[in-house]
Amino acid sequence: MEDKGATTWMPEALSTMAPEIDSLFYFVFWVSVIIFVAVMGAMAYFVIKYKRTHPNERTEHVEESKILETAWIVVPTILVMIVFTWGFQSFIKMSSAPPDSYEIVVRGSKWQWNFEYPNGAITVNELHVPVDQPIKLKMSSTDVLHSFFIPVFRVKHDVLPNRYTSVWFEATETGEYDVFCTEYCGSLHSGMLAKVFIKNQSDFNTWLDESAMGNLDEMPLPELGELLYQQQACGGCHSLDGSRVVGPSFQGLYGSNRVFEDGSSAVADDNYLRESILNPAARIVEGYINGMPPSYSGLSERELTALIAFIEAQQ
Ligand SMILES: [Cu+2]
Numbered sequence: 493m494e495d496k497g498a499t500t501w502m503p504e505a506l507s508t509m510a511p512e513i514d515s516l517f518y519f520v521f522w523v524s525v526i527i528f529v530a531v532m533g534a535m536a537y538f539v540i541k542y543k544r545t546h547p548n549e550r551t552e553h554v555e556e557s558k559i560l561e562t563a564w565i566v567v568p569t570i571l572v573m574i575v576f577t578w579g580f581q582s583f584i585k586m587s588s589a590p591p592d593s594y595e596i597v598v599r600g601s602k603w604q605w606n607f608e609y610p611n612g613a614i615t616v617n618e619l620h621v622p623v624d625q626p627i628k629l630k631m632s633s634t635d636v637l638h639s640f641f642i643p644v645f646r647v648k649h650d651v652l653p654n655r656y657t658s659v660w661f662e663a664t665e666t667g668e669y670d671v672f673c674t675e676y677c678g679s680l681h682s683g684m685l686a687k688v689f690i691k692n693q694s695d696f697n698t699w700l701d702e703s704a705m706g707n708l709d710e711m712p713l714p715e716l717g718e719l720l721y722q723q724q725a726c727g728g729c730h731s732l733d734g735s736r737v738v739g740p741s742f743q744g745l746y747g748s749n750r751v752f753e754d755g756s757s758a759v760a761d762d763n764y765l766r767e768s769i770l771n772p773a774a775r776i777v778e779g780y781i782n783g784m785p786p787s788y789s790g791l792s793e794r795e796l797t798a799l800i801a802f803i804e805a806q807q
Pocket residue numbers: 600603637638639673674675676677681684
């Protein structure tokens with residue numbers, strides 16, 4: 493059970509904490525199996541052995557057995573205390589990241605994960621980490637509750653809109669594994685998937701240097717717009733290929749005629765797009781719900797212009 497391979501119950505164990513968590517899991521699991529078999533076995537045996545065979549048959553008088561009663565108080569108490577101390581120790585270890593941890597900022601939003609590294613690099617739905625190095629994730633959400641889960645590391649924690657939560661892990665092998673959102677967060681929850689890429693330290697450093705953001709002030713507007721489209725999770729609701737997701741596609745949007753729920757209409761020019769981003773509830777496109785988060789007012793003027801330029805480029 494200690495090896496790194498996946499079992500029927502568990503995926504590979506690839507963090508320093510994972511074997512400890514698995515051992516506790518298997519302890520609880522096997523104790524439960526033994527108790528289940530013993531109790532069900534005894535029950536089946538007694539049902540047959542003491543079956544009433546005649547209407548006049550009466551149960552004989554039974555005195556309690558002091559030894560038996562003591563045993564079933566003491567033994568479960570000991571088992572529960574073992575699980576408690578073992579679990580509590582692991583819990584403390586899992587809750588406090590080592591001081592030399594490498595910190596990555598995680599942002600969950602409907603329906604993607606953004607990761608921000610100490611040098612300013614940002615990735616979407618791809619978490620890159622070095623192997624054999626404690627990593628601390630500082631997590632928050634821009635909208636609803638999400639939950640961050642990496643099965644191979646055995647870490648899972650809620651991600652909340654109103655405070656930071658964190659998990660830490662130290663990967664023990666390189667590879668590429670799944671990350672899930674495990675808190676139902678709306679229609680595309682099941683698609684809120686990411687990958688963790690565990691690299692050796694030098695590959696990670698190379699990757700990090702290559703991914704450092706250039707000077708955003710000098711980036712051409714449509715390019716900056718595309719970056720924001722990814723980072724701000726617009727892509728979760730707006731496709732670029734004409735397909736309908738939660739909101740209308742950006743393909744062919746610019747300059748087209750928009751019809752709204754109240755029957756009015758307008759041409760999708762710069763002013764309309766600006767209003768749609770800053771105050772999405774103002775006019776609702778016909779056939780859609782008022783489902784766009786009102787939280788984009790923090791975008792700078794340059795960022796808004798960049799997003800509009802990006803939308804204009806989707807013809
Ligand atoms: Cu989610």
